Each structure stands twice: as structure tokens, then as C-alpha cells.
Amino acid sequence: MALSLVCALSAALLPARAALAQAPARESRIVQCSVPASRDGPWQTGSGFMVLGDVAQHLTTSAPALPLQAVRQTSKAVPTLELTLSRPSWLTPLEWRNAWFEAVVYPADRSPVALREADLTRGTVLPPTPNDDATTVSAVFPALEAGWRPSYWEVVLLLCVDPAESLNPLRANGRELRAYARQPMFVSKLRTSASAGLATSLLAYLLLAFAAMQIHQRQYAHSRKLLGSGAPSAYGYALRPTVIAQDSFGYCSLSRFQVLLFTLVLAGVYAYVMARTGELPNLSNSVLTLLGVTLTGSTLARLTEGSVMQTQNRMWLFGTGVLDPAPRLPRWTDLVESDGEIDVTRVQALLFSLFAAVALVVTGTGDLANFEIPDQLVTLIGISQAVYVAGRALPRDSAKRLNEEVAAIRDAEARVLANPADATALKDFETARNAVAASLRDVFSERFQDVRLRTLRPGDRVPPAVEPT
Numbered sequence: 001m002a003l004s005l006v007c008a009l010s011a012a013l014l015p016a017r018a019a020l021a022q023a024p025a026r027e028s029r030i031v032q033c034s035v036p037a038s039r040d041g042p043w044q045t046g047s048g049f050m051v052l053g054d055v056a057q058h059l060t061t062s063a064p065a066l067p068l069q070a071v072r073q074t075s076k077a078v079p080t081l082e083l084t085l086s087r088p089s090w091l092t093p094l095e096w097r098n099a100w101f102e103a104v105v106y107p108a109d110r111s112p113v114a115l116r117e118a119d120l121t122r123g124t125v126l127p128p129t130p131n132d133d134a135t136t137v138s139a140v141f142p143a144l145e146a147g148w149r150p151s152y153w154e155v156v157l158l159l160c161v162d163p164a165e166s167l168n169p170l171r172a173n174g175r176e177l178r179a180y181a182r183q184p185m186f187v188s189k190l191r192t193s194a195s196a197g198l199a200t201s202l203l204a205y206l207l208l209a210f211a212a213m214q215i216h217q218r219q220y221a222h223s224r225k226l227l228g229s230g231a232p233s234a235y236g237y238a239l240r241p242t243v244i245a246q247d248s249f250g251y252c253s254l255s256r257f258q259v260l261l262f263t264l265v266l267a268g269v270y271a272y273v274m275a276r277t278g279e280l281p282n283l284s285n286s287v288l289t290l291l292g293v294t295l296t297g298s299t300l301a302r303l304t305e306g307s308v309m310q311t312q313n314r315m316w317l318f319g320t321g322v323l324d325p326a327p328r329l330p331r332w333t334d335l336v337e338s339d340g341e342i343d344v345t346r347v348q349a350l351l352f353s354l355f356a357a358v359a360l361v362v363t364g365t366g367d368l369a370n371f372e373i374p375d376q377l378v379t380l381i382g383i384s385q386a387v388y389v390a391g392r393a394l395p396r397d398s399a400k401r402l403n404e405e406v407a408a409i410r411d412a413e414a415r416v417l418a419n420p421a422d423a424t425a426l427k428d429f430e431t432a433r434n435a436v437a438a439s440l441r442d443v444f445s446e447r448f449q450d451v452r453l454r455t456l457r458p459g460d461r462v463p464p465a466v467e468p469t
Helices: 002-027 052-059 093-097 190-215 217-230 234-238 254-277 285-303 311-320 344-362 375-393 397-418 423-447 450-454
Strands: 068-073 080-086 100-107 134-140 151-161 176-187
Touching (some): 052 100, 068 176, 080 151, 134 151, 190 234
Antiparallel strands (some): 080 134, 151 176
């Protein structure tokens, strides 16, 4: 019995479900606007809607033009056209504020004087907020998201007015089509546009990696010695962001990494928007500010770029073999490390740069011209950049201490060489040699040769390395 009841209910609900499924299809072929009633004939109540066949027939006739102030196509997930309209002089402010807008679209290669119902597709106009002189409406066309190839369309915005609404509500004739405007629109499938953006960023990155492969051949040869059979190919090694963003000393530069990040993200977003709208997009002030802050920080950081060691101390460490003269390999930790310790200013600058890049991808792809990030975030990124650059320019405690310790061992060595019988000088040399090991290990990591330092004697030097041909 229960089974019979379920079957009966299902049979009763099937027609209702079918009607609900067909309702959106029927509504998509109807606009809530009537053909204007004749002003010379007797008054009659209008229907308040038209099927697309009537709309196509009406668009082949002339009508008062609807003035357009500005038109902008957005790059949102659904094809959207934003139109700013001026109030026609023949329309009262009250009628203008109560006006109703509809939008239809047809292929651009169709002749406007020979339109058919099958040529038209109804869009959705989001409710506007008009004033007495102008208003901005957004026309959305989800049905155009089809096919991989770009297409060109002609959008028709219909202005529908109830003339009796402001005069005599009892004689309301329904929404009458009073004017319309045509505007071309370019549509590219979302996946096609996204593929164009990803391909642009990927191509730019691959070209940068190819350039890095040519520049850092000596560094790659050294990495193969360290990694052996597990070493990647030359191009695979150059694909690492740390290799592309490194400075002349083999350290992955935070400022260069930021410029690389924003350049690739912005190039991809820009290509996506251009593929989506068919035109070169404008950049918002927030985007320009982000680029300006990172480029300025990178330029100032390069001015302060240099070794933490004084020249004489660096030459002594390499000459004695205490430091490996082989090229340094950049690491991810270089982004947050400074002189063997975590630099919180680097961490802050890196984190908020990543936040801004993610916001640019998530929000900027929808409307790059109006993309905005909070002023507080821009200020915070600028402060982080300024503190980071200032920290590079000012002497660090660890660097200062290391230079003093190396200078002490050099001075003790010079006194031993001047007087080999000076036991005090020899003892000072050994003391300084044992003390400097910890600082060298913290700053230079794997480049520090601990065994060489422990066996070092005054005057010991290593022959220059011979590069393989």
C-alpha cells in the first residue's frame, strides 16, 4: 500500500515537475515589456509582456534612441555589460525612476532589419538605482557561455515605461517599450580566457627560466656535484623560482621574488581580461600602487645589495679555503633568513605580498579596472618594504660580529708570521680560530669548511681552483 501511495504521489507530481522545468525555458523567451499602444486609438490595458518573436519584429522598426553615456564590458564569470544611460528629454524624472529595463542579444552578423525570433536571446538586467538624470544598469547574458571560439554579438537594451503611472494609476497600460539602444559585445568562453591567462604567465615564466639556465651554468655544474645522480636537468634546475629571483651572490632576493610574483600574476590576469572582453583593459590605482611599491623596494634593495663581509675578510676566508669559492645555491629560506636568523620584516613583507597576489587573481579577474585592496594593506606592504630595505642598508649585529672575529684572526696571524716565536700571538690565533667557527657556520652554512678551519695554520693558503673546460 505504501508503495502504491508513493507511485501515486510520483505520478501526480510528475506533471508539476515538468511544468517547473519548462517554466524557465518559457520565461527566457518572454520580456516583461509591451508593444506601445496606439495613442490615437481608444485606451486598452496592455499585456505587460512580449515574446521574442514580437521583439524581433519590433526591432526592425525605428524607435527613439536611448542615450548612452558610457559602456563597459566586465570580465566576470558571466558575460556582463554595464551601461550608463542618460534620461531622455521626453521622459519625466518620475517616469525615469520607475522605468523598467530589458535586454536581448543577437549575433552581430545578423541584419537588424531581418531579425527572427530564433536570433534573439534574452538577458537579465540587474535592478538599477536611478537618479533623475542618469542611471547605470548591468545586463547579464549567461546563455552566451557556449563554444570555444570567440563570438560577436549585438546587445539591445529596451526602455519600458508606464506612462499612466505618474498620471492616472487606474489607466495603467503596463510597461510599454518606448526606446532602445544597441551596443556591440565580444564574448569569449570562460575556459578559453582562463587558458589564455595561464598560458601567458606560463610562457613568461618558461622564458625567464631559459634565460636563467644560460646565466647560471656554473652554478648548475656545482649543484650536479652536490646532488649527483639526483640532480635535475639544467632547465629543470632553472625552473625553480629561487634560481630566477636570486641576486649576484646566489641568494634568493625577497624584493626580486616580489617583483617576479606580481609581474607573472598581473600578466596572467591582464591576458585573461583582454581575452574575455576583446580589448585592452585599464589598470586600477591599486594595481599601479602595488607595482610601484614592489619596484621601488626592489630598486632600493639593489642599491644596498652586497656581501655581509668586508672585502679584506672575504678575501682571507676564500684564500685560506675556510669558505668554499664554489657558487652558492639559492634556497627558499633565503626569503625569510638574514645572516643566519629569521628576519620578521621579511616574513611580514612576504606574507602580505602573497595576500595581495591572491586578491588580484580572485577579484581582479572579474573587474581589473576597479580592483581595489584596502588602503591599510597597501600601507602595510609599503611599510614592510621600507623596513626591509632599511634593514639591508643598516649594519647587522651578526655581520658586525663576524667581521670583528675574522679581523681578530687575521691580526693574530699577521703577528705570528711577523714573529713565529711569539707564543702569545699563536695562542691568540688559535683562540680566534675556535671562536669564529660558530659565526661562520651560522652565516655561510654549507659553504663553511669546518675541517679546513680546525686544521688551519698561520700562512696556509689554498691554490686557486681550476674551472673545468
